[in-house]
Amino acid sequence: MTRRGLVLQLAILAAGVAAPFVFPGHTVQLAVLWMMILFAMTWDTVGGQMGYNSLGNIVFFGFGMYVCAVTQIGMVYDVAKYTAATGAIKVDLTNREYFDGLALGVVFAALAATAVAAILSRILFGLRGPYFAIGTLGAAIAAAELTASWSYVGAGSGIAMPVFPGGPGERERFFYFTFLAATVLCFLFLRWLYGTRFGLAINAIRDDEDKAEALGLHTVRYKTIAWCTSAFFLGIAGALFGNMNGFIEPLEVAYPTLTFGIFMVAMTLLGGKGTLWGPILGAVLFYAIQQVTWTYLLGWQYIALGALIIVNVVYFQQGIMGWLKDRKPKWFGVRVEAAAGDDGRGGS
C-alpha cells in the first residue's frame, strides 16, 4: 500500500470515530451509512468482481436479523410465547444477559447466513446472466413471504427486540461503532481477498467462465466461497440493524427488496463495479443523495432516486471508478513498458 493510501484510510477511520460526537443528532443515519458501504462492498464481490448480478443478497441480511433475534430471545425466554404476545411481554435483561445474547446472536447470524448462501449456491449457480438475477430475486421474495407466514417468528407482526440497557444516546453510539467495526473488518478482509489467487479467479469467472473452466479452475468452489463471504458480512449487518431498529418484521425491515435490496446494486453501479473503492464511493454519494431527496423532495423521493439510477445505467455504466480508469489508465498501472532487450512493439 502506498503512503498516501494509508494516510487516506486513517483519515477516513478518524472521521468515522469522531462523527457521532460531532453530529450526535445523526448517529443512526451515520450508522446506516456504514451499513450502506458494507452493502455495496459485499454486493460487488459477487456482482462486480465475479459478474454474477444478484438481486437477492438481501436474503442474507434478513436471515441474519431473524437468527440473531431468535437467539437473543431464546436464551432467556420461550420464543413462541414471546412472539405470540407481539411485544406485550417485556423481558428484563441484565447487561450481561443482553450483551451475551447479542454477541452470540451476531455469531449465529453470520454463520447461518453463510450456510444459506452455500445452499443457495448449489441451487442458483447453475444459472447465468439474467436468469441468475431473476432466480435470486425470487429467493428474496420467497424468503420474505415465508417469514411473513411463520408464526414462530411473529409472522407479519414481527418481533419487538430486547431493549438495549443504557441511557439515551448510548444505544445509537453502541450500534454506530459496531457497524463501523463490521464495515472496516469487511473492507480489510475483501482487500486482502482480492489480492490473493481467489481475487483473480473470480475476475476470470466474470470475464469468461467457459474459458476459466477450460483452464481447470474450480469454478463452483470459487463462486460458492464468494457468495458465502458476502453472506457472512450481510448476516452480521442484519443482526446489528435489527437491534438498532428495535423492531423487526419481514417486508420492510428484514427483506426490503425494493429499498436496500436495490440500493446495494445502485450504489455499486454508481461508484463503479469491480473495484475496491467504487462501491464505497458510490454508497456515500448515493446515501447522501437519498437523504437529501427524503428531506427536500418528500413524496417524489423514489422518482428522484429512480431518475438517478436510470441516468447512471444509461449514460454512465462504468461508474465513477470505471470512468476514472478510462480517463487515467496510468493511475491504475495500465501502461506499455519496454524492457531491456525488448523492442517495445509487442507482438511480432
Added chain:
Amino acid sequence: MSAPIIEVVGVSKSFGGIVANRDVSLSVAQGRITGLIGPNGSGKTTLFNSIVGYHPIDSGSIRFEGQEISRLNVQKIARLGVLRTFQQTRIFSKMNCIDNMLISVPHRDSELGDMFRPYQGALRDKAEHLLEFVGLYAKRRLVAGTLSFGQQKLLEFAMALMNEPKVLLLDEPTAGINPTLINGLIDRLKRAHSEFGITLFVIEHNMRVIMNLAEHIYCLSRGELLAEGPPEQIQNDQRVVDAYLGVH
C-alpha cells in the same frame, strides 16, 4: 510411432438429427505433433469438444494416458493436463496480461487453501518469461481486451503454456492472423513443442501450415474419418482432395 497419449475409439456424437461425428477412431502420439484437417462442418471442433468434455458423447471411448475420460467434466479433464484453445480466441478481456497468465497456472494439485495465497515471485517470473516468449512483454500491464486479435491469440497460447499441459489441443491457431504473423506463430508452436515437450494436436485449415507442422495427419469428412497418414501421403490422397473440392 510412440505410445498414444490420447486414444479416441469409435466415438459418435450427434446433435438432434445431425451426425457430427460417426464412429471416429484416432490416436495422438505422445510427444508428437498430430494434425486434424477436414472441410468446414466435417466435425473437427465437435471432436475437440468431445475430448475435452465440453459435451457428453453418444458412444465410444476416449482415453487419456490409458484412463477413460469421456465421462469427466471440462475442469477435471483440464486438470489432468488436456488443454484446448478456442477457435474464437478467448482471453480474460478486462484483466491485464500478467493477470491472465497468473490465473492460468496449473490447477492440478491446487488445494482449498491455495486459493487464498498470493502468487509467488517465481510464478510472476515465469509469466513474464512466457509473455516475452510470445513477444507481449512490453504490453504485460495492458488490459487484454485492448490487444489486437493476433496478439490475443498469442496471449491465449502463452496462457496455455503457463498451464503446463501434457497435451495441447489447438483449434485453428492461425485463423484470422495476418499472413506475416503466421510464420512467427508456427515457429513458436514448434519451439513450445521442442522446448516444453508438449504434445500438440492441431486443427488447421491452412494446408501450408499443417503440412509443415504435423508429423501425422487425420482427415475428417462429413463426420467420418476419411484418411490418415504422414503429410506427403495425405497431400496426394485423392479422397482428401475430393472432399475439399466437394466432389462427394
